[in-house]
Amino acid sequence: MDFSKPLFDAEQGLNLLVVGVGGQGVLLASNVLGEVGLILELDVKKSEVHGMSQRGGSVNSHVRWGKEVFSPLIGKGEVDVLVSLERLETLRYLDLLHPGSVIIADPFALYPVTVTSGKASYPDEKLARAVVKQVIPRNFWIPATELAEGLGNVRAANVVLLGALSVLLNAPASVWHLALERRVPTRFLSLNMRAFQLGQQQMNSALQEAKRSVVS
């Protein structure tokens, strides 16, 4: 892998899928991504579902940037980046990816009631990592929830992942900051700016790590 330049040229268009569990901030993250596309003067479409499915359920949001975007939904095999806030949800959407996709995922686990009531078992972290590695070579595990907890609010985990994602794109940091300002409530802005920086640092060290392992 060549990490000397950004993995993606935002101008060429990008399909991003953000997934997680209701309450984790999937929709805020995708709103920020939509805003980034808008600031880059790209065409943007975004799709999500509200209502019943949000009550502790699996939540996903599709974000598409491009010169001209038609469908708000990303087709199977057309997701370029999967941003996942939860381990089980990462596995759930793997079949939408293509071999060149990138995964940025939090290993954090939220047990659904089917698991807590003993009706189903939850995939363990080792298995999840092994499967992801086998399917998508360009995978980055970022302990976003843990890092956000360190900042004093687990709800900033979504923005930690956005910070990590930003390192892979050629959009300047100012674009991301403006997008965050527009979409994050003012009283949480400084917290989220710190979360964003933490995500950037995490991704930078993950890339260093990857470079080293390629060399050795």
Add this chain to the structure above:
Amino acid sequence: MDTLIPSEHAIRAADETDIAPSSYGEHPVIALLSGNEAIAHGAWSGGVVFASGYPGTPSTEILETFARLPGIYAEWAPNEKVALDAAIGAAYAGRRALATMKHVGLNVAADAYFYASMTGLEAGLVIVVADDPGMHSSQNEQDTRNYAKFARVPCLDPADSQEAHDMTAFALQLSEQFDTPVLVRSTTRVSHGFGRVQLRQRVEVPPRVRRFPRNPTKYVMVPANARKRHPIVEERTERVREYAEKMPLNRMEIRDSELGIITTGIAYQYVREVFPQASVLKLGMSWPLPHDLIADFAHRVKRLIVVEELDPFIEEHVRMLGIRVEGKSIFPKIGELNPHLVREAAIRAGLLPETARPQTVSVPPLPELPARPPVLCPGCPHRGVLWAIKKLHVPVNGDIGCYTLGVVPPLSTIHTTGCMGAGIGVAHGAAKAGSPEKHVAIIGDSTFFHTGIPALINVVYNKSPVIVVIMDNRATAMTGDQPNPGTGQTLMGEETQAVDIEALVRAIGVKHVTTVDAHDERTIEQVLKSYKKLNEPTVLIARHPCALLPEERRNYVPLRVDADKCDGCGVCLQIGCPALVRSEAIHIPSQRHKVEIDPLLCTGCEVCAQVCPSNAILFRAQLDEASYLRG
């Protein structure tokens, strides 16, 4: 006369609705809006002054957005019929009006919808109906285009947020030009899809009549007048059809002549994605259909197909014109379309080569991934009530609301749910027909106001001994905690008279009525037990605000399990609270895992503490000071 409001006005409006307008480029007001937000701004720019609706996914955000724009009036009505009657009244009075609802809401409003088509109006009336293909949050996936044809009402079908905005504004002109209500039919992926929208300045439309019309031949639908109106409606339809032949919203995009695709709404986007080379007839108005335009398009292409979500509405019409066409023999008529489905169906039908498929990954076989069904939130006031009802072991006739989630294990309390307001009527009919068990009907506060009241009147009037449980969580919760007639708050944030449910129930004539706190497990069980023995109508009002309301959130205090007392019996897990989980610790004598509470999820509602047979879950008052302060 059109008055233009300075564009700063629109910018401020956008700010107020939490929609960040972009400040770059030549156009100051481009925003990333959902279809619902765009519809609201479109109605606003088109000069709507009055809007009424009832919340329902995927339509809710239209009115919520509209209500925050300047210079308008907007309200939540108790149900869709009341909302539409009110919007019709505004349009009769010469003021541009908007009514919003989900697809099944139009069933409730259908009576009003049909007479409005007969009478026409003095000013533009747009009825926005949001369909839910795939049933993300609905009991069926009925296709509203059928209602357009049924009542002879023109139907616009936007394909993205910009069109949703523009078509809503245009619908008002169309309504006035042809003296008809106009439907704007959205679908989940339009309503909850986001796209760039160029906002427009508002057109101030002064009232189109000086005083309310005295025109009984037009507005009093007694048979003699209705017979005069019907031919006018049929003739109007033909004029709209002629207009549809030339209107810019119906357009041909001629590319390759091998394949021609007729499409409408969101399906247009999937068509452009999957068949970039095909010629397309995009119908912005899905009824009435332009016969000549369709025939012209058919002649220009070798193979003609229709790609449309849900019913073969256009396809059947095209076939009726004697034109050879394919549609539902290729694409599904059940559920939502998406680019993947459309592409796979096209490959199977030989419309696209196998190589049209994007490269995918092969995921190794995984152990089955656990489902994540929607559940009642931690602290939900419905949980304990459902648990108490379950213990009666009787048939439970449910309704539409968060409490419908009581159907899923482990609560598994609800045995029927059909539509808004159905539960009480179903329980009554079953009881009167001789169903040998006691019937319980459960209904939410908002649903009770919506269509529950006439059913309860029937219970009293015709004397059925059913137990009606009104789950009063002080909000219309499932759609996002909207205010309703019981909350004392209007959509526009004004204080208002709150309907007193208990007084209303008593006024209807129910003699046995009790209001209890929905978290008071013991009292609820006692009341239900005593009601079970009575051979008269009874009503239990279980009241506690939705745990997601801001004032409730401020009161969260996570509870704790006394691990020394917990024997891992698992009774608490039967109430299905996401905050309760098995811990690593084991109760030695029984070898069972003990239970612990996730402090991040627990709100401290104490329902689990009340059901624990070992008193192992500490009540708020039992928590030591330190952990109390932590909350």
